[in-house]
Amino acid sequence: MNQMSIGQLSKQAGVKVTTIRYYESIGLLAEPERSQSGRRLYGQKAVQTLSFVRHGRDLGFPMNVIKRLLNLQQDPDQNCESVNNIAQEQLEEVQKRLRQLRALEEELQRMIRTCKGGAVSDCKIISTLNDHGECLSDRHERVSPL
């Protein structure tokens, strides 16, 4: 009952087979037992770990943060504070990104609003991109993609 194939694990955890093998390769998931023919056999714990990882990824946690959380989870006597700190950091990252995106939204809306049609040579969007490079730029950060 508690021994399942990688395909079954994939379905239960909602993580693709190839991704599971990838997680194993980077040490995120422990190497499982193998059947006589060399196929991976997983127990219930793998489902839990994978669900944990997937949910963390859905929340936008990067891999290294998830690794940290997994380690903390392993050690149930540790104080909750460190976990809280990680979540707090993550929240701040999200809020920072939200601010960036809201600025971006406004600028795009402004570009679109001021464009009244006509030839590209008069296009406000193009000229915004050409000349108005100061309003979001000239930070020395590179903004992550969407």
Place this chain on the structure above:
Amino acid sequence: MNQMSIGQLSKQAGVKVTTIRYYESIGLLAEPERSQSGRRLYGQKAVQTLSFVRHGRDLGFPMNVIKRLLNLQQDPDQNCESVNNIAQEQLEEVQKRLRQLRALEEELQRMIRTCKGGAVSDCKIISTLNDHGECLSDRHERVSPL
């Protein structure tokens, strides 16, 4: 005056030297003239193009969209409508991402709010990641990182 090195171009356009060479390698930037010793020599047009690209990237436009915009810009008689459409698409992408991030922000805040300290075994954040995998997950999309 109008012939500058890649380093000068880098400073003027705010794009790193290596990135400029990379843009050339993917055909985003035309191959420039070379000095006798083989160094790249750029004119004012390169500054314009690079600023355009950088500002587009800052706005979150992916590379292929920027390529499209550059082509449109090249052709100044074309109607502005296609440019507007691209900007519109981009706005929608940004707004979609904003909705995702706001949901994420709420979930993180909820996690942090319900965590009152104590051992990891009782931690609401960990258990949220463990058990509560349905509220943002079970979409078949993978959310982009921050």
Place this chain on the structure above:
DNA sequence: CCTAAATGCTACAGCGACTATAGAATCAAG
């Protein structure tokens, strides 16, 4: 029992948008 489809295995290449490194040549300033 036999076959065909599904699933599994390893190993490696590719994605996007760069960044970093190595090792050589050239240039500008003191």
Place this chain on the structure above:
DNA sequence: CTTGATTCTATAGTCGCTGTAGCATTTAGG
């Protein structure tokens, strides 16, 4: 003339996977 900065090419690495090739094994149907 020397030193340090800049530039050159070429290649590998980043992240978080995904896709491919070419096998071996398992499972379901006839």
